[in-house]
Amino acid sequence: MEQSDNPQDIMLARRLERIRFRVAVMSGKGGVGKSTISANLAWLLAQGERETGLLDTDLHGPNLPLMLGVEKACFTPLGEDEIEPVPVAPHLRLASVGNIGHDPRKAFIWRGPMKLGVIRQFLACVVWSDLDYLVIDTPPGTGDEVLTIGQYAAPVTGAVIVTTPQDVAVLDARKSVDFALQMNIPVIGIVENMSDGEGMALFGHGGGERAARELSVPFLGRVSLDPRLVRSGDTGRPFVADHPETATGRELAGILDRVMAWCEESPEDPSGKD
Numbered sequence: 001m002e003q004s005d006n007p008q009d010i011m012l013a014r015r016l017e018r019i020r021f022r023v024a025v026m027s028g029k030g031g032v033g034k035s036t037i038s039a040n041l042a043w044l045l046a047q048g049e050r051e052t053g054l055l056d057t058d059l060h061g062p063n064l065p066l067m068l069g070v071e072k073a074c075f076t077p078l079g080e081d082e083i084e085p086v087p088v089a090p091h092l093r094l095a096s097v098g099n100i101g102h103d104p105r106k107a108f109i110w111r112g113p114m115k116l117g118v119i120r121q122f123l124a125c126v127v128w129s130d131l132d133y134l135v136i137d138t139p140p141g142t143g144d145e146v147l148t149i150g151q152y153a154a155p156v157t158g159a160v161i162v163t164t165p166q167d168v169a170v171l172d173a174r175k176s177v178d179f180a181l182q183m184n185i186p187v188i189g190i191v192e193n194m195s196d197g198e199g200m201a202l203f204g205h206g207g208g209e210r211a212a213r214e215l216s217v218p219f220l221g222r223v224s225l226d227p228r229l230v231r232s233g234d235t236g237r238p239f240v241a242d243h244p245e246t247a248t249g250r251e252l253a254g255i256l257d258r259v260m261a262w263c264e265e266s267p268e269d270p271s272g273k274d
């Protein structure tokens with residue numbers, strides 16, 4: 001974030017300094033599995049004893065509290081303008097607008113400028129303390145909301161772009177890569193989600209890898225279309241918590257290994273730590 005005299009911006013900058021790596025999970029369109037990937041990567045990071053925060057900035061569909069079984073939890077207020085994220089598991093905490101005490105069955109109605117103000121205020125209010133990783137589940141698309149996050153959470157260490165294998169989705173992934181680069185966010189790579197496994201012919205296979213090659217960004221791996229991922233999303237436990245030894249569990253772990261290797265070798269480490 002550029003230097004500002006605004007007290008909220010100063011507070012935000014101070015809070016973010018205590019986070020070693022900030023990883024934005026982005027997608028050009030909705031429903032491609034961004035929240036699913038974010039939740040599973042964050043869980044695996046925490047299991048590896050990395051102090052991890054998960055930030056859900058989707059104001060219209062904050063799904064992460066439900067996916068992580070903390071939909072009934074509310075933030076603990078620490079003082080004026082300060083809230084403590086919700087503990088999910090050892091080393092893992094979540095901050096989602098879904099935990100501000102709103103009835104999850106009702107839709108949030110936000111007008112444009114109000115939305116951006118809320119995102120900014122939300123970023124500034126959450127007290128994470130020291131984190132190794134902050135995984136930011138961004139709203140889909142390349143609009144003002146993602147722009148606001150990119151601006152206020154800067155410098156973002158890198159972006160993970162999630163896509164599905166079809167041509168239209170891959171086109172959207174290209175837009176996301178371009179968007180991230182325009183915001184000066186380095187692209188960690190592309191994840192192809194809902195990829196057809198052997199004998200399947202639903203979404204196809206290989207589009208994400210092709211897009212990564214054409215755009216000269218790393219391909220982080222594919223996650224198969226797996227109905228158990230949908231079920232685990234509904235049970236409040238991420239897939240990798242209960243199925244780490246399945247092929248899909250290993251695909252997710254492989255993606256995390258590549259993300260961590262990229263971050264930990266990144267010269268952009270804002271904390272200046274090794």
Ligand SMILES: Nc1ncnc2c1ncn2[C@@H]1O[C@H](COP(=O)(O)OP(=O)(O)OP(=O)(O)O)[C@@H](O)[C@H]1O
Nearest residue numbers: 030031032033034035036194224225226229230233
């Ligand atoms: N690999 C997969 N196999 C099967 N189902 C999946 C897979 N990945 C995600 N899903 C399912 O697809 C649906 C959309 O996933 P998710 O909510 O993670 O997408 P999203 O991109 O975050 O959506 P939004 O645009 O609403 O933020 C969910 O029901 C989820 O369980």
